[in-house]
Amino acid sequence: MEVGMEVENKQVIFKGYIERAPLETDMEVKAGNKITQLKVPKGSGAVLLKNLYLSCDPYMRARMREFYGSYLPPFVPGSPIEGLGISKVVDSDDPNFKPGDVVSGFVGWEEYSLLQKANQLRKFQQDDIPLSYHLGLLGMPGFTAYVGFYEVCSPKKGEFVFVSAAAGAVGQIVGQLAKLHGCYVVGSAGTNQKVDLLKNKLGFDEAFNYKEESDLDATLKRYFPEGIDIYFENVGGAMLDAVLLNMRVHGRVAVCGMVTLHSYYDPEGIHNLFALITKRIRMEGFLQSDYLHLFPQFVEQVSSYYKQGKIVYIEDMNEGLESSPAALAGLFTGKNIGKQVVRVARE
């Protein structure tokens, strides 16, 4: 595709603010009404990207509510959804980027994104690791797993680790890092297919389908007769309440996500926080963005694990920008198996 030519730029438009989990109908794919000239004005410092892969992540839901007090601003109704992506530079007026460079960073959910400032883009060298893995294993979710496990959970060899949403983008990596650290690891997921993956592909010691369990407290007592040292919390709600009853003294709960919550105000509530005192539990929320100084060592360590076959990685790839609203909504119903990405264009 030649720089300077005009093209249609299909986009996924955010329709309006919601308080519940997103549905496919909260977004609209619009074609034909946007024309992009594939070049960047001189002196603008801008960068024009062709988007290859888009990342679907649970945190994006937070940007779909009209709330300005969080760490990222809300999406703008009528404008494209924004998220992490892998893109190729088409044209650049920024001396740090040249056409053909492969970058990751925040882009619009569209075929082409014009960034006025490229200062948050990260350029990387392609190697034998698939490009899209830089949205998961070697990207934000992998880094979330890495800092959450090593920095927040303070793990020790031999400890008992429980991971919820364990077949998801973050959970699958947490579980494998915990195994490599010498921990006993159990994961929960919402289908038997995912449970099978956890046990037979991802190397978890045990796994269970929480939808088939009527008493989560009893379930956890079955898998952790001696209790849980570390809970990597991805779901909130009833699972967290059951875990609190099964934590060991000086246990740690790394609070990464609460994907089951239907709103940021949890109407059911958490009822067993008294356990924090009797068991002296530390419960800590975290964001990977507070630990960016560790990103290079994370990439080095996890790439090395991957290349040595010590870590495997499961990705759920949707084809085409048109499929991205369903892909994002599917995160909140557990439709994805592994890290959800969307391929917008072939490299």
Place this chain on the structure above:
Amino acid sequence: MEVGMEVENKQVIFKGYIERAPLETDMEVKAGNKITQLKVPKGSGAVLLKNLYLSCDPYMRARMREFYGSYLPPFVPGSPIEGLGISKVVDSDDPNFKPGDVVSGFVGWEEYSLLQKANQLRKFQQDDIPLSYHLGLLGMPGFTAYVGFYEVCSPKKGEFVFVSAAAGAVGQIVGQLAKLHGCYVVGSAGTNQKVDLLKNKLGFDEAFNYKEESDLDATLKRYFPEGIDIYFENVGGAMLDAVLLNMRVHGRVAVCGMVTLHSYYDPEGIHNLFALITKRIRMEGFLQSDYLHLFPQFVEQVSSYYKQGKIVYIEDMNEGLESSPAALAGLFTGKNIGKQVVRVARE
């Protein structure tokens, strides 16, 4: 009173297990039916104590339920309540203690306690600090405040600190330590008299009566327009939920007690835990008993503050063993002002 004579030993008997907060009627004062001979059998290693002061503490409620998984075993129905006390040694077959020694430790709620083993007794030198203060300012509650504030809250000068149940045994000391550390400190309490004490005697920057506030979120926004860095949590429930909405990024919640809870299962639940993630909050339960290596430095520092007039201390003293059931029950309705103790006998 001569060693070897027989005396009645009035006791406060625990009637049976409860799940709610204790009432006066859950205990019974029994006189006349226990005769103690005021001496210790040779070779027994035992110590006989005359109890001077008994401590009423919220944690004692946990021993009134039939639950064996906590850090202290439940009380035995039909036997005396047990708690921390200040006592004088009447007779001793333990070479470390001699008649006349003043000690603190776990004793029965009774006039005389025969301890088969004295290994948990702490002997101390009387000075110009009142004896009963060793149950509060220089005892377990003061130490709870000390380790909770310095070890769990990781305080920094200039931070915004909120203390609930601030006129209680622990809260009053936390607030004063925080002021001495250069923090801005607001306390909540349940009567205007307590609020007055917080502001005019204990040196809090601000204080409010939570019972007069209809919207705790709005109240906290009024007192902390820039948010809360440290919450010293003594009450649980609606206050904790409102605090979560007002924490600053990287805030810390030291979970010391949840005295408002009507049972260990909180039926109303905590609804705003999502804030743990967006604000990267660390919420940590703790027990002073995990930090006993710091006890000597605590006594030295807090005694010194007290003697220099940098810390004041409010004690609520009931007279007579007969008054102890009401004193303990009163903790859970907020009747006490400051640290609740019972004087069993004059020194």
